[in-house]
Amino acid sequence: MKTVVITGSARGLGFNMARFFREYNYNVVISDLKEENLIKAKEQLEQTKSEGKIVYKTCDVSKLNEIKELMQFTLENFETVDIWINNAGVNQPQKAIWELSENEINTIIDVDLKGAIYGSKVAMEEMSKNHKGAIYNIEGYGSNDAHMLGLNMYGTSKRAVTYLTESLAQEADERNTGVIVGKLSPGIMITDFTTHSLVNDSIELSDKTKKVYNILGDTPETVGKFLVDNMVKNTKNNVKINWLTNGKAFMRFLTAGFNKRDFFGK
Numbered sequence: 001m002k003t004v005v006i007t008g009s010a011r012g013l014g015f016n017m018a019r020f021f022r023e024y025n026y027n028v029v030i031s032d033l034k035e036e037n038l039i040k041a042k043e044q045l046e047q048t049k050s051e052g053k054i055v056y057k058t059c060d061v062s063k064l065n066e067i068k069e070l071m072q073f074t075l076e077n078f079e080t081v082d083i084w085i086n087n088a089g090v091n092q093p094q095k096a097i098w099e100l101s102e103n104e105i106n107t108i109i110d111v112d113l114k115g116a117i118y119g120s121k122v123a124m125e126e127m128s129k130n131h132k133g134a135i136y137n138i139e140g141y142g143s144n145d146a147h148m149l150g151l152n153m154y155g156t157s158k159r160a161v162t163y164l165t166e167s168l169a170q171e172a173d174e175r176n177t178g179v180i181v182g183k184l185s186p187g188i189m190i191t192d193f194t195t196h197s198l199v200n201d202s203i204e205l206s207d208k209t210k211k212v213y214n215i216l217g218d219t220p221e222t223v224g225k226f227l228v229d230n231m232v233k234n235t236k237n238n239v240k241i242n243w244l245t246n247g248k249a250f251m252r253f254l255t256a257g258f259n260k261r262d263f264f265g266k
């Protein structure tokens, strides 16, 4: 039986990917900051029938030792790790770069960028010993070089995550590790992330932003299923599993007049 580890998986995309991996009978390791949220998530995930087991462990991805402990915990419960997903992330407050405090800057970089670096390091060290496994990092706003005031520090991290992931894939090949590396590009999902910065501070979305999100956005269930369906069958290194392709975005705008979706209520 295969095993997947997903960081930041008590809610949102991580939680939904865990759910669909259970449908594929994977053993699933969920992890997040707070134990109480993981207990609730585990209970909910157990409602999805699976031959795989589900276990949880708290892990702050901005701390390398906690990621190492998450790996250790996984190997104590299961034989190997087949897929490792660096999913944990925080949004930023809607401020210009220079308006962010030292603490805000550190949190964004530590979680969104260093979390992916640490997770990639620990997963690659372990997987390359066994000459198999897959590591996925999550792209986001900025990965494709877009700019918007209020998202640029987050975008700085995600732009770097894209470079990191492509570099890791190149090094995985060059060192003949047998490990594959890929990017997951989830587009726009309506999650707590969309309406909160730095885990719990709420963000007031403008009507214009809500309109765009209603056209281009999706639930984390829809996106999670797509990403998992593609990860379980992927055997190639350096892939990008991309939900919101340019073609899909174009069609969404073209048909926006018929679109009655309203993620935010009146």
Ligand SMILES: NC(=O)c1ccc[n+]([C@@H]2O[C@H](COP(=O)([O-])OP(=O)(O)OC[C@H]3O[C@@H](n4cnc5c(N)ncnc54)[C@H](O)[C@@H]3O)[C@@H](O)[C@H]2O)c1
Pocket (backbone or CB within 6 Å): 007, 008, 009, 010, 011, 012, 013, 014, 031, 032, 033, 059, 060, 061, 062, 086, 087, 088, 089, 090, 111, 138, 139, 140, 141, 186, 187, 188, 189, 190, 191, 192, 193, 194, 199, 220
């Ligand atoms: N929601 C979107 O529109 C969107 C778009 C593109 C990319 N993404 C990315 O997708 C991923 C998941 O986002 P989501 O929308 O599900 O967000 P979410 O806020 O619903 O979930 C993120 C999870 O990460 C956890 N987390 C935060 N800091 C952590 C830390 N230091 N250590 C461990 N866990 C931590 C949170 O507790 C939460 O459970 C993130 O990497 C995000 O950047 C989101």
